[in-house]
Amino acid sequence: MSRERPKRGTLPPAQENIEKLQKVVEEGNYYGAQQMYKSISARYVSAQRYSESLDILQSGACIQLKHGQITCGAELAVLFVETLVKGKIPYDSETLDRVRKIYKMFPQIPLPQHLPDDDEMQQISEALGAAKIRVEGCSSFLKAAMKWSVEFGAHRSGSPELHVMLAEYIYSESPEVDMARVSYHFVRGNSPKKFASVLVNFMEKCYPGEDDLAIARAILMYLSLGNLRDANYLMDEIKKQVESKQLDFPQSDLIQFIIYLLQTLQRDAVPLFNMLRASYKTSIEREPVFNELLDEIAWKFYQVRRKNPMQGVFGDIFKMMGGE
Known part of the structure; x- marks a missing residue:
């Protein structure tokens, strides 16, 4: 006897979508996975199942960043924070840890030094461009998280831990x-x-x-x-x-x-x-x-x-x- 399928319009447990989307990313279809992460997580938000939407977005942000898809990962990271706001999720150590886990997936890559010839100058130019994208992506995510922290229970200047994360990332990754x-x-x-x-x-x-x-x-x-x-x-x-x-x-x-x-x-x-x-x-x-x-x-x-x-x-x- 076949397993009963969910009724049309009902949402499966988030883990089913997390596993399915992870496979799409691992197959190299980063753009397709990105659109699916956004649309599927939005359905859970519409159903006010914020916790499951957060699970999907956290997983998506981390796996895209792990695969070097900084723009995609940063976009999902910001959506994660926007969902914290929509769900009125309070600022606490548990949620801060979730933010920190995403933050730690942003790559830290030393910029090349002393590359003199034309081919290597091209490498420097590309590395500087990539560093700028990393810093902008991580900054957008952490600044959004700071605003959430102010609104939902942290210090009026924003979570001190988030400020330290951003300061360290800007210092270590900024080209200038x-x-x-x-x-x-x-x-x-x-x-x-x-x-x-x-x-x-x-x-x-x-x-x-x-x-x-x-x-x-x-x-x-x-x-x-x-x-x-x-x-x-x-x-x-x-x-x-x-x-x-x-x-x-x-x-x-x-x-x-x-x-x-x-x-x-x-x-x-x-x-x-x-x-x-x-x-x-x-x-x-x-x-x-x-x-x-x-x-x-x-x-x-x-x-x-x-x-x-x-x-x-x-x-x-x-x-x-x-x-x-």
Whole structure:
């Protein structure tokens, strides 16, 4: 006697579709599988069977990424997050782990170095293009996940764990690293130790004069959020790691300003804070956003309101940087 078939219009258990679609991907029909993942998962959403739709989309994102189909995998990863929102799935450690599993499937591929001839230049060009696609795909997914986390129970800046994931991926995979963008996410994360490691790694390969800017930016960004604890921890950890690697810690007026600033903010010393800003004005102006961050620090620590009519301009730039 044949097994009874599901009635027309009813949906089978998700696992049946997961296994069927996995075979389509493994046969190399990536585009066909992609359309099926999208249409089949949508049917489960329409039936309000969100959990099964999530299972299908997570499986699809992971297997497409495993096969190097970054655009397809990233699209399904974003659909996974959109389904979390539609299903009103709360932010918790279990769901965060599901997001992390998809994130870990995004490839991490070292960019080729020192390839001189024309054929190899073509390889470099292709590798850079592929890296850009990886970073854009992973960023779209994690930024969507951050918005979900804000709406459904995480910190108002988004899940700290998600910020760390994005910061690490941008740093390791971007063809041209934007340390301001990396720092934006690390300071909203929960791992100043990892941040210190990234900064020390950057110091080993950056151009002269970029190392102290990167450290100062990181410290000021922590402080602009009112986070003196992690700012101090970061500075101490950088010094510790630099010493263990037998590197030179940058010595500059800007670094001296940052050291004095960290000491000043531990007490109620508005006049000293203002005197420091005036004394190190030239160093501070090496990067335009530093004055904006210091205005925010003055408000956070001393309730000194901004006097600048252009207030918020650079803050808006940082929001754009974080994809808000």
